Amino acid sequence: MNDADHDVRIMLLDDHSTFRQPLAFLLGQEPGLSVIAQAGTLAEARAALEDDDLKVDVAIVDLDLPDGSGADFVRELRTLRPKAMALILSAYADANMLARAIEAEAAGVLHKSAKLEDVLEALHRLRTGEQLLSSQEIIEALRLISQERQKSGEARLRISKLTPREHEVLQALADGLSDKEIADRLYVGIGTVRTHMASILSKLELQSRLQALVFAVRHDLVEIR
Numbered sequence: 329m330n331d332a333d334h335d336v337r338i339m340l341l342d343d344h345s346t347f348r349q350p351l352a353f354l355l356g357q358e359p360g361l362s363v364i365a366q367a368g369t370l371a372e373a374r375a376a377l378e379d380d381d382l383k384v385d386v387a388i389v390d391l392d393l394p395d396g397s398g399a400d401f402v403r404e405l406r407t408l409r410p411k412a413m414a415l416i417l418s419a420y421a422d423a424n425m426l427a428r429a430i431e432a433e434a435a436g437v438l439h440k441s442a443k444l445e446d447v448l449e450a451l452h453r454l455r456t457g458e459q460l461l462s463s464q465e466i467i468e469a470l471r472l473i474s475q476e477r478q479k480s481g482e483a484r485l486r487i488s489k490l491t492p493r494e495h496e497v498l499q500a501l502a503d504g505l506s507d508k509e510i511a512d513r514l515y516v517g518i519g520t521v522r523t524h525m526a527s528i529l530s531k532l533e534l535q536s537r538l539q540a541l542v543f544a545v546r547h548d549l550v551e552i553r
Contacts, residue, residue, distance in 0.1 A: 335362035336455050337383050339376065341401060342390040342417070343368045347440070351388075354444055361451060370396045377408050384412045386454055388447075389434070391418040391425050399425060403432035413454050417447065424476055430469035436460030483547055489531040495549065497524045501541055502550035 338355060340363060342348040352363040365382060367373035370393055376382055387405050389398040402414040413435040416426070426437055436450050437460075450460060490498075493514070500510040507525075511518045525537065534540050544550045 335360050337362055337364045337385045339365040339384045339387040341367045341373045343394050369394055373401055384409050387414045388417050389414050391420040399428040399432050402429050402434050406433045427469040427472040431473050486532050494524055494528050498544045499550045
């Protein structure tokens with residue numbers, strides 16, 4: 329990024345206007361910085377990028393947005409504006425989400441509690457082409473993503489072992505039914521329900537019904553009604 333050519337052109341993506349607008353004002357007071365676009369949702373940010381005349385040097389992106397993850401926008405930004413960089417500024421501290429943003433080539437990560445001086449320093453370092461994330465931070469993020477994908481693959485393999493009837497038992501469990509109520513719903517005996525439950529725990533490699541319920545919700549195997 330050549331600071332002799334123009335101000336650093338900044339796009340802000342944050343759904344909290346009470347945070348985004350004051351930040352835009354403060355950044356606009358800083359020599360060499362210019363806020364050229366603001367968005368409160370992924371949809372608004374994507375619409376802004378459809379304008380080929382919108383030149384973005386740095387996007388300051390929140391991760392927790394009403395219509396998705398800021399990590400997805402980072403990936404799209406890097407595709408549509410290859411020279412643009414993304415600085416994550418979020419109160420969202422989930423390690424997997426932060427890792428996804430780094431995998432998508434976010435240039436840096438700051439918490440929303442960071443001082444304005446820290447944000448300005450990060451922007452000025454980006455302006456001079458400095459790398460904000462260390463190689464170790466990037467490697468750790470990619471390692472975490474790899475581990476999570478491996479776990480997801482293992483989970484899908486376990487899920488594939490479940491029979492349609494076992495899926496029904498899980499749904500009944502999510503509906504809060506007792507063994508007798510599950511038996512009545514499925515027109516089977518209570519012993520059969522317990523046999524299905526034991527099979528589910530074995531196939532999913534879990535120890536309790538509560539673990540099975542948490543697993544089923546996490547992997548969208550049941551509807552919460």
